[in-house]
Amino acid sequence: MAVEAQELHVVFFPFLSHGHMIPTLHIARLFAARDNVKATIITTPLNMATFTKPNENSTETGAPIINIQVFKFPAKEAGLPDGCENPDQLSGPGMIKNFFKATEMLNEQLEQYLEKIRPDCLVADMFYPWATKCTSKFNIPRLVFHGFSCFSLCAQEVIRLHEPYNNVSSDDELFVLPSIPHEIQLTRLQIPEALRIEEESFLKSTINRVIESEVESYGVIVNSFYELEPDYAEFFTNELGRKAWNIGPVSVTNKSPDVKAIDKHECLKWLNSKKPNSVIYICFGSTARSIDPQLHEIAMGLESSGKQFIWVVRNKSNSNEEGKNEEVWLPPGFEQRTEGKGLIIRGWAPQVSILEHEAIGAFVTHCGWNSTLEGITAGVPMVTWPMFAEQFYNEKLVTEILKIGVPVGVKKWSMMPSVEDMIKGEAVEMALREIMDGKEVEEMRNRANKLKEMAWKAVEEGGSSYSDLSALINELRNYQSDQL
Incomplete structure (x- = not known):
């Protein structure tokens, strides 16, 4: 009779911003869905709702429950406004x-928790380089989660090592x-300024600490799938x-249980009246900042193109005089002239449901990896508009390697x-016009659809991502038994 495997306890410690917490939650749920695996997420009081709400839904749907451990966040001690526990709340x-x-400063609480609980593994965000030393004290393997593509991880590292700029x-x-499988070109302006200046800076030292702790860690979890970027999965490991x-795309098997509420969203009803591939979706993520003149130019370009659109505009509620604010960033009469043709959503939108709708023909994106992967998983070609972080690398992956997008022409990382x-x-x-009517639009759509099929197959039982997660869990079990 087979002996049941001992319970494996994996703890997740995401960076406290939306773009890091959501994929970490999805990864934790993938682990918890496996036999005899317990998952715990560490968070802070004001970020707790991101994890408690899905748990409430899980009790109704039978999805795995994630344990939650709350650490006190030392905002005041670090010179932050009281109650600031998320970088989205920062003034600049x-x-x-x-x-x-x-x-x-969460270091001490983490050490105390690890000493008391002794989990079998800690999956800590890239922005917690100090976590590797914490885990080594208790002989607990630390896995790093970047939230980047394999290509971006490779590009970032060859730039750091070889300084080709x-x-x-x-x-x-x-x-x-240098060294990578494709000939990819960038300019100095498209990489972080901190990397190309001689003197030490906060960002430069942070990046170096992240890499050092990654090298010393047990390994890296990547929210991607082998078939999407095989050359770079190999390069990252072998070179x-x-x-x-x-193990990605991690959002595919983590659909929100609150689908009924999303289905009632006004924009999806609006999309139901549109022809397939006829609408452009524009959204720049949860942290990107926009200035009024740029929004005005986007509106002018949208109107001149004559295309149908859904445009999500966030971070525009900084002014109390919201009506006056609108007049500044929108051309006068824009919404009246585009009525029926376009829809502006102020605030949150059900992005995955929108992208998966057959009416969506293209996605204008800031190239954050979560959004890029959602576009790929939905099989939608993209207009790339990178801003900062690793977004210029993702643009190159989308436009030059996967060939499912066109660049809008951003020249500078900022x-x-x-x-x-x-x-x-x-x-x-x-x-x-190029993404909707260009000469290569059909080939681009075909390529995007093939990648979509590969993405869904990768996470199915027997698929590459499913198998990689199985291999990782087995390895952690073996590590655990070796310690007994």
Whole structure:
């Protein structure tokens, strides 16, 4: 008679922003859905609702329940406003250093928790480089979660190792990324400024600490699937020497149980009246900042293109005079002229449900990896509009390697948009026309649909991502039994 495997307890510690917490929740649920695996997520009081709500739904649907451990967040001690527990609440990039300082102060609580609970593994976010030392004290394997694609992880590392930007004489001269399987070119302006300046900076030292802790860790969990970027899954492991498991796309098997409420969303009813592939969806994620003149140019480009659209505009409630604010960023009479043709959603939108709707023909995205992967999983071609983080690398993956997108033409990496670097309405119009009516649109749609099929197969039993997760769980079980 087979002996039942001992329970495996895996603890997840996401960075406290929406784009990191949601995929971590999805990963925790994938682990918890396996036999004899217990999953716990560490969070803070004001971020707890992100995890408790799905748990409430799980009790109704029979989905796995995730345990929640709450740590006190030292906002005041780090010089942050009281009650600030999420970088989305910061007034500007100047406060990000304080936020990181606060997260590092969680070190002591983590150590106490690990010593008391002794879990079998800690999956900690890339932005907690100090977590590797914490786990090593108790001989607990630490896995890193970046939330990046394999291609971005490889691009970031070859740029850090080889500094190819030193081989060009100006900021807008192209350089080739060395060693990697494809010939990919970037300019100095498209990589973080902190990487290309001589002096040490907060961002530069953070990136170096992240890489060092990753090298010392047990390995890396990647929210991607082998068939999407096989050359880079291989390069990351074989050339860069990292242990990695591709277990994505993690959102596919983690559909929100609250589908009925989403189905009633006004925009989905509106989409039901549209022809297949006739509507453009525009959304720049939860953290990207937009300035009024840029939004105005997007509106002008949209109107000139004559295309139907759903446009999600976030972070526009900074002014109390909301009516006055609208007049600034929208051309006068824009909504009246585009009535029936376009829909502006202010705030949250059910992005996955929108992208999966047959009426959506293209996705204008900031190239954050969560959004990019949702576009790929829905089989939708993209207009790429990167802003910061690793988004310029994701643009290259989408437009030049996968060939399922067109760039709008962003030239500069920046967390704070400026009028000087704005994309004009004409460029927006041109990209929209190309993605909807261009010569290569059919080939692009075919490629996007093939990737969609591969994504769904990867997470099914026997698929590459399902098997990678099984292999990881078995490895952790063996590690656990070796310690007994």
